[in-house]
Amino acid sequence: MKKKRILAMAMALAAVMMITACGDADTPAETPGETPAETPGEEPSGEDGDNVLKVQFNVEVASMDPQIATDGTSFEVIAAVTEGLYSVDADGSAIPAMVDTVEKSEDGLTYTFKLKDANWSNGTPVTADDFVFAWRRLVDPEVASEYAFIMGVAGVKNADAISSGEVAVEELGVTAEDEKTLVVELDFPVPYFESLMSFPSFLPMNEEFFTSVGDNYGTSPETLLANGPFKVTAYEPAATTISLEKNADYWDADAVALDGIQYQVIKDSQQTMLSYQNGDLDIATLSGEQVEQFMNDPEFVNVVAGYLWYVSPNQLVAGLENVNIRTGMALAFDKDAIANNILKDGSIPANFPVPTMLATGPDGKDFRETAGTYLETDKAKAVEYFEAGLAELGVTELTYTMLVEDTEASINVAQFLQSEWQTTLPGLTVELQTMPKKNRVERMQAGDYELVLTRWGPDYADPMTYLDMWTTGSSNNYGSWSNAEYDAIIEDAKKGDLALDLEARWEALKDAEKIVMDEAVIMPVYQKGDAVMVRSGVEGVEFHSVGINRVFKNATKN
Incomplete structure (x- = not known):
């Protein structure tokens, strides 16, 4: 387990050199004195051999809308169910996700992406139009996204002018050349452009589905789509438990070992550790005196944030x-x-x-x-x-x-x-x-x-x-x-x-x-800094200091 601590710290240190995702966030919880509820149909946690990872947050998910969310807690869950052009590996380096191939112009101002054959969880293909709709929505002044600025950081043509209301959203430098070809034009070269594409604000959105659910988007499993490793099965705003299950329709489903993830919001540190010790949590964050109490435990991990x-x-x-x-x-x-x-x-x-x-x-x-x-x-x-x-x-x-x-x-x-x-x-x-x-x-x-x-x-x-x-x-x-x-x-x-x-x-x-x-x-x-307990037998959790705090796609639970 000492080896695991060193590995986790090394991953975190490497991640700070790369780009992934971010805003205002931390990790897990439920209200003090309450015991996290079991999700219907799931086997109990602990020694019963279930393959659902139990993860603590200490704040609620604020939004499941990738173009509206601003905090790391929300980003973590959103990124578990939605995949963009790129994701990141254990070291925090950008790796192709929805991208099959990419061509870059010599001046660094044009990217042509060919998308993989992939589907949303309702069976609809993921297309270039899904990115065009999402990106235009991000910079649309009427949407007033707090993260509209990130499109300008990425250098996408006309992004800042559109956000300020000077230019129509249709003038954004992103075009669906055909169903599987996305062309992105930049105002100026951005050396870290591809890495920035893993950031949740750039995730795709299916326009037809979004329009069909309207203002209710992202408020329940029925108003969410997934094209990532997991999909939401239980969620409502301000919920203390969020349940995900493996997305069988995900293009890389064979690489996902977990059956699902259950996030539990527990704000009280003593209740958090009781839940962890009782086997109701696999990953929990410590605070205050708890750090000294458990720092020599073989399941203790210290992560640079x-x-x-x-x-x-x-x-x-x-x-x-x-x-x-x-x-x-x-x-x-x-x-x-x-x-x-x-x-x-x-x-x-x-x-x-x-x-x-x-x-x-x-x-x-x-x-x-x-x-x-x-x-x-x-x-x-x-x-x-x-x-x-x-x-x-x-x-x-x-x-x-x-x-x-x-x-x-x-x-x-x-x-x-x-x-x-x-x-x-x-x-x-x-x-x-x-x-x-x-x-x-x-x-x-x-x-x-x-x-x-x-x-x-x-x-x-x-x-x-x-x-x-x-x-x-x-x-x-x-x-x-x-x-x-x-x-x-x-x-x-x-x-x-x-x-x-x-x-x-x-x-x-x-x-x-x-x-x-x-x-x-x-x-x-x-x-x-984060002092974290990771249950023995849980491997492959990726901790990142830049962007999405934790990635569970490659996690295993034995």
């Missing part, structure tokens, strides 16, 4: 537009204590907005090796900045409410932040409001918050997957910060002269990161 947890201040809220107030708050809490005393799961203090082990530059070094560190805990300076901000605002005290999702780890971290702020910064009161993750994300998207403890996971292995969030008008710029110099750097690095000069681009991204931190656009807290 790419998620950055941070506090986002809404700069449209009085007081939070002041850079001194934000900086004072960012310096006022002990990040080491959060990582080492509260989480204890391999998380590290974050003195940066771009995580470590995300991407390697043209110099062959990790971005963090040659970039700076910022907003390191300094309580004395925190007081100086905060008092300066109060003076500039002409007030002696400030009160804010911070949104927190209702998972144990998030609540524990938020309570510590609250204590640190109120102890270190006289005059500051922070109240906490807990809610399910889906509601937290909805409040953020609506701009209906003051402070929020949130996270971002990398969609692809480049600093831009973080830095692009804080451009003016970005759908992920929840705090409504704007800086013309910053916008210019990011635009040049994406599409301008910098895009063609890799060394200069890398240095410019470091400059952009410094601007974000100098203005305390966010308050970084920690980079996530």
